[in-house]
Amino acid sequence: MKKISNILILIVLININSRVWAQETIKIEHKPAVPLKEFVDSQTVINFDFVIENKTADTLKLTKVLLRIYDKNNQLLKEKFLDNNGTAPSINMIPNKELNGVGIINIFNPFPVIPNDITEKLVYTFTFNNSISIEHTVIPKNYKQAVDFILPVKNTTLVYDGHDYNAHHRRFDYEFAPIKNFGFSTNFMRYAYDFAKVDANGKMFKTDGLQDNDWFSFGTDILAVANGTIVAVEKSKLDNKQFDMGELKNNQMELFGNYVIIQHGDKLFTVYGHMKQNSSTLKTGDKVKQGQKIGEIGTSGSAFMPHLHFEVRNTSGANAEGLPSYFSDFSILLGNTKQNIKYGTVNTGDIFISNTKK
Template sequence: MKTVYYTAVLLLFFGSPIYAQNKILIDPKPSSIFIEQSENKQILNFDFLISNQSKDTLTLQRLKISIFDNQNHLVHTRFLDNNGTAPSILLVPTRTWNGQENHLVFNPFSEFDNSFPLNKLEFEWTFSDAKENEMIVKTTILPEKYQQKTNYQFPLKGRVLVYDAHDYNSHHRRFDYNFEPIKMLELKSNFMRYAYDFVLLDTSNNQFKNKGENNSDYFGFERSVYAVADGKIIYSVANHKDDKTFDIPKLKENPLELYGNCVAIQHNDGSVSIYGHLKENSLKYKKGDLVKSGQEIGQIGVSGSSFFPHLHFEIRTDLSNTAEGLPSYFSNIDLVIGNKSQKLKSGLAETGNVIQAK
């Protein structure tokens, strides 16, 4: 088998990518790649937009990551390949690029122990063409630890299930804005990259009573939602029915249509908090109003693209269809395990956790 080497080296300087490329262009997204810190691990949440610049059909055969410390010493490595009866490379769902085609690939190496210094990440991609020629492309990334500038209070009170956060399996994390139907709506980034779905529970950790067939069966329905920090309301819509529907074509003009009744608050650092799927006519403030941290802004509903009553919450850069998501940590949550609870020092809520918000 012939082997042809290509190099694609990407460094992040002031948010501007610098890369060299031949047949395959690999562009990490977003431009700023952050390291999130939980109690016992580091989390990397980013994607690769991979473009086949040639007319050949190319298939991803192997992906390897090497991690280096600040002295360029190798400290950790992992890989996915095509070895065995159930090859690990199959965990990457899109592996074939036709000529002049591009796809978004979600970074499968997303969680690491706290002991690893993530100073430099080197990804090595091995592609093959129809003639079994191999092409190896290397992409180097220098991530940065995320520093939150604003103190966020949790937007709910009581016992809460983190129904879906932004880990590798989360639907927020796997929003493919390169998918053609989404591109047609001119959505060009993952504004929900670090989003959450929060569900209020009773003291036995149940989400609903009876069979959960009615909105009122859910313990969270009509419960209060609070501003996570001081700010100014820059978006407020309250007239959507609590009927789990939304107008898809309107997303082209307003991506927040996805969330039905919704409030957006811009904070002093420029970040924007989003509170979605609120109850019809429950909003307490209008666009232009100033709010304080902990003030009630509305109630949980089931408006917009919502399967059942819950709060969709996210922090993002702005309200445009090119907005990017931002991480968020909360200063007042405990992790509940059985009949015990412990302070979440990191403040990071993770998928599947039961937390108590004070």
Template sequence: MLASFLLTAYLALGPVVSPPLPDEAAVAIRVAPTRVLLEERSGSHLTFDFAVQAGPDSLWLQKVEVSVYDKSGALVVRKFVDNNGFSPSVTSLSHRVFAPGKTALVFNPFHTFAPDIDVARLRYTFEFQKANQAEVTQTVEVKPERYQPKTALKIPLSGRLLIWDGHDENAHHRRLDFQHPVAQQFGIRSNFMRYAHDFVVVNEQGDKNTGTGKKNTDYFGFDQPVHAPAAGRVVAAYAQQPDNDNGQDFFNPREMVGKDPLLLYGNYLVIDHGNGEFSLLGHLRQNSLQVKPGDQVRADQLLAHVGSSGSSYFPHLHYELRTGKDLNVEGLPAYFRRFRLVRGSQSRPVAEGAIDSGDIVLQERK
């Protein structure tokens, strides 16, 4: 959970200025990450950003339009957000005003498409206005890649689990603004948690804790075993961070993240599964790790226990599939195998599938 990290660090930091653009360039827009992945989850989901840098003049974003084309090049659908009406839809964007020479992140407003829409190519058109009312238009082409992990993943916790915060458009993992001054000062240059999940153990009523919820022991998930989502080799780990508990927060972002950026997750493990796919498991209980860097682990092996270390408000397991073990890597879509998806009083088996914020799943281990 990143919010406490950003709030703690923000006031102490100075401004971050992007490299200047050539004077003749009114605006530069780049897609981040450059490799755009398409996640299949009841349709097509796109989780990428636009880094927008103004030239010598301030810019006000007026409209973003997307045109979606299928494999044959035919137009499938066209959508837009603009400044029309008393509550214009353009105000829903993460940034609308761009100061001269500064870069800000615009989260992609067109991220979800129905199963019958063939998302082969997208054309995004941005319309800006300068202070003198002059208009500036920029077009960006995106060709997404359907991503299927090579690693056969299994949810690393057992029992009834709520995806407390996943990676939908409102999730804090998805909305990691790596152009934010705090992120820049701490060396964050990408969204490594772009497809992350926070797993929380709940009872049949959906409660995550008993009592007041102030103590870690109030939570059903505290100290629950964490298993390897797949076989691989441990390439990074930390186990000594105390768990936040009963109003005590032991997470010091400036001291800890400066020493090891992954201490954002408190106690953590990173497993290299091969083929450029790594699992990160975070907020583990202090001194609960059963493995160390260099160890080979098998799928389902006991690794650690759930804690509340690092940037964590309460006991839960943070999981993300990523492209490397370090800070500035990218997140990858994760598809888990052999679980049950709960829909109220009903549930159904899922051979393999993606899950996201608000989903409740059942994971058994034999």
């Protein structure tokens, strides 16, 4: 019996030492520090990232991610996981799984949908090399928008790219070396949209789309989503789908070419990017009303086609974090039917029309 007890004690000590070693050599944090619950299509969604740092010279490969979801009474609601089992392992849905020595990777939360309202705590267990496990707790909170928004465009519009799990806004990797070198350290476009005007058949351009004027979006009015104050304007950039990469370190807004930033309250700013050259007559300090024209859609900056990049963020400066956005009085078009929305949001693939009178 004594020999068995000694073996059990040894196993416990090994497990404790392994956990201590892991905590000291692998650092895991999540960004933003307080993830927000967003309500999309009757689902609760959380949009955040894990930043994982390897402090050793060892190679670490992520082999499993386990999520346990708890309510306020610490009762388990749901359990989900990705692992390396099977011929097409689910862990491969995470592209950045390996740290070859000292380094950092960004992992987008792979379980964005959670039980409505009752979720209180998310407990993730990351397993590396099939043997090293670290537990990490995330406490999300509800987000309440302080100001009523309308949509920034009135015509029949496609959300060409939103901020769902697969969208490029959602997957802005600020730990990717070329991006990090420009000074980016947060995802300011975490909840952004690319809006494109379409015709009755869902087409974005009339013929071949080779010229800006062939696109229905080009020159379309952009509206202020709410009352506010202009805090930044750029209007001189050409509509040539280009930007100066050398300027990004000094001005991260260079990505958006011509743009307007409106402040609507404390830590509440809206950004309207890729505007048509000289289409805005506004200047810093101007007051605008909800529904007021603030410019037109163009192809300035990093614009792959004529479209409006719209986002909400918590500051107008560098290192801003994106915020969810909800809009009033619009309809989602589903073929020949309309789904009227008094208050809600849109996302990738939705075709909508604004019903506001403003």
